[in-house]
Amino acid sequence: MRNEIKIFSPATVANVSCGFDVLGFCLDTIGDEIVVRKSKEKGFRITRIEGFELPLNPLENVAGVAALALLNDINLDFGFEMEIYKKIKPGSGIGSSSASASGSVFAINELLGRPYTRHQLTHFAMKGEALASGIEHADNIAPALFxxxxxxxxxxxxxxLELPSPKALYATLIHPEIEIKTSDSRAVLPKQIPLQLAITQWANVGSLVHALHTNDYQLLSSALQDVVIEPYRKGLIPHFDSIKKQSVLAGALGCGISGSGPSIFALSEGLATAKSVEKSMRDVYSKSGIPFNTYVSKINSKGIKIL
Amino acid sequence: MRNEIKIFSPATVANVSCGFDVLGFCLDTIGDEIVVRKSKEKGFRITRIEGFELPLNPLENVAGVAALALLNDINLDFGFEMEIYKKIKPGSGIGSSSASASGSVFAINELLGRPYTRHQLTHFAMKGEALASGIEHADNIAPALFxxxxxxxxxxxxxxLELPSPKALYATLIHPEIEIKTSDSRAVLPKQIPLQLAITQWANVGSLVHALHTNDYQLLSSALQDVVIEPYRKGLIPHFDSIKKQSVLAGALGCGISGSGPSIFALSEGLATAKSVEKSMRDVYSKSGIPFNTYVSKINSKGIKIL
Structure with missing residues (x-):
């Protein structure tokens, strides 16, 4: 069994238009790198974090809390050290904390010879996620791990549930460098919604799952609608409507808020279209004065990868 | 081209627990028979109805209204006559009016050499359905036609959308001979629902579609939950909770209200289990003093059949 492992832990898109709180998908080109090694000293230490300023104290770090949740479940006469090379900006809405939490428990599980299933790892990673968001939820952790x-x-x-996806499906993302407070993105959500809108939403969720199983891009496009959450949250993201309109004009199948924002995702058939969509997004934000980044990525069918 | 056709137009189950207003499935052993023949006289006449007392005037009959919607769309120098042998009791909650409306347009389309797609037939049949329910909806018509x-x-x-279904899936139904007024079954529905319940419901709809694609009976079972509508409507159906409890104890994957009731459906893996579920349903209602019928049926993958 190896004593050290280096992994790539990907960014993810949660919610995916109609699938608020339940759907997510995994990205391929954006992610953190994490190195974990066994140590003679028991317990768990984070020895280095690069990229963004985050606490080294495991109890204050999502990767640490996730790791400790796992290590509390198993009896070991050794410990672990971790280095985190953070590439995903915290608060960007593409699963930054999930990448750290998922990568942490995935890497430890590998070094232990995989005693835990991915469902069990999801459970541990959710403990870390809860440190960042206050709620144990798996909508970014699941696509990272699965x-x-x-x-x-x-x-x-x-x-x-692991859903299939068409091979030529690409995501385009824009991350506007603004901060949306979690409390704000929650506060705008309604507690009650009209039954008629809920019906439209679950028709779309069912249609989206069917479209993924049948490689039906046209159906996927028509199912990528969020009539419940987006109308409330889009006001927190400058130029959201323009980004969406221009993305679709550039050929995107659909476009929506990634997680609770501020990032916006679009899905497209084929890399060329996804790149056209990226250009259309850049054109909108270039005029805004708001700093931003864009990404194009294949859907990552593997999740976390060992480097 | 033939001048006369006899068809079997099946009963259907709409809503299917989590899939309120969007999901439905088709039954195999319960249905109306309809005979349609060309006539030299233009227009459309219903010449005979057996089984239940229903109006012969096409404008007052769902099969007639559906037929006229189709015939208004096409120029013909001949007409049609129809005989309806009604087996599905109107108001039973298993798509009685849809069977008549769907069968009517299906049969005429066959005699015309199939100028219309099933989507177009659905459109015409919905005009008939609207006569019975006041609303154009397709949740019983779609499974009958597709x-x-x-x-x-x-x-x-x-x-x-046509969803696949596992081969060994059987439905059990109980039809309590009580009347639920459409106005009552609508009046009990909430206009607003909690967002959290809506999320649970669309997670279940997505899971149900995935379960049908993957032949996953266990997932199908856990997805067959209705947290939104059933709590409001079940009070209109005597002994609903007992039927549900006993069905599941007898091995059913799930159990819910068929359409807007009063019929109750259960789904099971295998005919033997579906028959045990039938017995458990009969045991509950035998003590109630309410007259009832039960049925066991394979899922009918063809829909309407030519006899």
Whole structure:
């Protein structure tokens, strides 16, 4: 069994338009790198974090809390050290904390010879996620650990479904460098919603799952609608409507808020279209004066990868 | 081209627990028989109805209104006569009016050499359905015309998705001979629902569609939950909770209200289990003093059949 491992832990998109709180998918080109090694000293230490300023104290770090949740479950006469090379900006809405939490428990599980299933790792990683968001949820953790598209059927007990996805599906993302407070993105959500809108939303969720199973891009496009959450949250993201309009004009199948924002995702058939969509997004934000980054990525069907 | 056709137009189950207003499936052993023949006289006449007392005037009959919607769309120098042998009791909650409306347009389309697609037939049949329910909806018409499990993604324009279903899936139904007024079954529905319940419901709809694609009976079972509508409507159906409890104890994957009731459906893996479920349902109602009928049926993957 190896004593050290280096992994790539990907960014993820949660919610995916109609699938608020349940759907997510995994990205390929954006992610953190994490090095974990066994140590003679028991317990768990984070020895280095690069990229963004985050606490080294495991109890204050999502990767640390996730790791400790796992290590509290197992009896070992040795410990672990971790280095985190953070590439995903915290608060960007593409699963930064999930990448750290998922990568942490994935890497430790590998070094232990995989005693835990991915469902169990999801459970541990959710403890870390809760440190960042205040709630144990798996909508970013599931796609990071399972890869591809995932549907979180339930959080307690955790039940993740692995959905297939068409091979030529690409995501385009824009991350406007603004801060949306978690409290704000929650506060705008309604507690009650009209039954008629809920029906439209679950028709779209069912249609989206069917479209993924049947490689039906046209259906996927028509199912990528969020009539419930987006109308409330889009006001927190400057130029959201323009980004969406221009993305679709550039050929995107659909466009929506990534997680609770501020990042915006679009899905496209084929890399060329995804790049046209990226250009259309850049054109909108270039005029805004707001700093931003864009990414194009294949859907990552594997999830976390060993480097 | 033939001048006369006899068809079997099946009963159907709409809503299917979590899939309120969008999901439905088709039954095999219960249905109306309809005979349609060309006539030299133009227009459309219903010459005979057996089984239940229903109006012969096409404008007052769902099969007639559906037929006229089709015939108004096409120029013919001949007409049609129809005989309806009604086996499905109107108001039973298993798509009685849909069977008549769907069968009517299906049969005429066959005699015309199939100028219309099933989506177009759905559109015409919905005009008939509207006479019975006051609303144009396709949640019983779609499974009758397409067979199997269907998801009505939208009503205007009509978009029906054909979902696969596991081969060993059987339905058990109990029809308590009570009347639920459509106005009552609508009046109990909330206009607003909690967002959290809506999320649970669309997680279940997505899971149900995935379960149908993957032949996953266990997932199908856990997805067959209705947290939104059933709590409001079950009070209209005597002994609903007992039927549900005993069905599941007898091995059913799930149990819910068929359409807007009063019929109750259960789904099971295998005919033997479906028959045990039938017995458990009969045991509950035998003590009630309420007259009832039960049925066991394979999922009908074809829909309407030519006899």
């Amino acid at each position: 890869g591809g598209f995932t549907l979180v059927k339930s959080n307690a007990p955790i039940q993740v | 067979g199997g499990f269907t998801l009505v993604k939208s009503n205007a324009p009509i978009q029906v």
